[in-house]
Amino acid sequence: MAIGNALVDHEYVLSDAALEETDLTKGNMTLADIEEQQQLLAYFKLAEIEPSKQAGGGSAANTMYAFASLGGKPFYACRVGDDSQGAFYLKDLHEAGVATSEKSIHTGGVTGSCVVAVTEDGERTMQTYLGTSSDITADNVNFEALAQSDWLYIEGYLAMSESIQPSMTQLRQQAGIHGAKIAVSFADPAVVKFAKEGLLNMLGNTVAVIFCNSEEAKLFTDKKQVKAAARALLDYCQTAVVTDGANGAIIAHKSDNTSEIEIYDIATPAVANVIDTNGAGDNYAGTFLYALSQQYSLLECGRLASEVSAQVIQQFGPRLASQDYKDIAQRVLSA
Numbered sequence: 001m002a003i004g005n006a007l008v009d010h011e012y013v014l015s016d017a018a019l020e021e022t023d024l025t026k027g028n029m030t031l032a033d034i035e036e037q038q039q040l041l042a043y044f045k046l047a048e049i050e051p052s053k054q055a056g057g058g059s060a061a062n063t064m065y066a067f068a069s070l071g072g073k074p075f076y077a078c079r080v081g082d083d084s085q086g087a088f089y090l091k092d093l094h095e096a097g098v099a100t101s102e103k104s105i106h107t108g109g110v111t112g113s114c115v116v117a118v119t120e121d122g123e124r125t126m127q128t129y130l131g132t133s134s135d136i137t138a139d140n141v142n143f144e145a146l147a148q149s150d151w152l153y154i155e156g157y158l159a160m161s162e163s164i165q166p167s168m169t170q171l172r173q174q175a176g177i178h179g180a181k182i183a184v185s186f187a188d189p190a191v192v193k194f195a196k197e198g199l200l201n202m203l204g205n206t207v208a209v210i211f212c213n214s215e216e217a218k219l220f221t222d223k224k225q226v227k228a229a230a231r232a233l234l235d236y237c238q239t240a241v242v243t244d245g246a247n248g249a250i251i252a253h254k255s256d257n258t259s260e261i262e263i264y265d266i267a268t269p270a271v272a273n274v275i276d277t278n279g280a281g282d283n284y285a286g287t288f289l290y291a292l293s294q295q296y297s298l299l300e301c302g303r304l305a306s307e308v309s310a311q312v313i314q315q316f317g318p319r320l321a322s323q324d325y326k327d328i329a330q331r332v333l334s335a
């Protein structure tokens, strides 16, 4: 089971110069109210920057989509409105095999939307209007589904959510009672910069896995080197998975019995043309967790996750077609 913000992504391709005309920080997510989002869209219209894609997004939902597409049986706890965007959002998830519940639909609510600005280097910069997701609480969580889950995956963006923070302990406790391991993503550098307290609240004493990128790992741990940051994350988890773009990924793991630390380097496959990095980390996490649930080694989990992410960044949008995940898994795991 995962919990996160439900957002429909609206992608736009633009130049760095055009992005600089906005108040967004390149490579970061900025929260906005509806007026701010409308202002941004009005600016795009004036500058003749056309929308290139509408897609179901939301970090943890992208993760569950990858997990389901590979053959897993995920459940997504979120909060959408009973509007057309909410219906579009849930349909997308259901078609891919991600279950949700009625508890996620808020009558009269407006489904959240994320404007994803993709620059020519493929970097994604996001402006998020949370809509009804800004009021997500434990009431939107199906605890029976959690009781049947092996994992609870918590999206880092929820560190910024005032409404869900009081329920973090309950979520962690329920996961513990039912033997579900916890994985936390850091989601975006802005989360670590502005909501570190919220992240610490998610992590509690310790979790099984942390997923983040190198910038987030360094910001969180105050370390300058990625490897040192990955090691330092082991104070908060048993396995830290740190992606570092073209430089590869680092997995730091503390063994159960001896507390001995293992470090694995995973190479990133060569990518000729990076088109859109939106969702790369989410897909990495979903693929990694699926492979882990199938008892693959950490090295194999990392290799498969890197291959899937490499594919994600060579197309627009935060998700591949479902069949693509299976094809990649068959190629990588049988090699």
Ligand SMILES: OC[C@H]1O[C@H](O)[C@H](O)[C@@H]1O
Pocket (backbone or CB within 6 Å): 005, 007, 008, 009, 056, 057, 058, 059, 062, 114, 126, 278, 279, 280, 282, 318
């Ligand atoms: O991680 C990428 C996702 O973050 C935001 O939540 C967007 O919806 C996007 O799909």
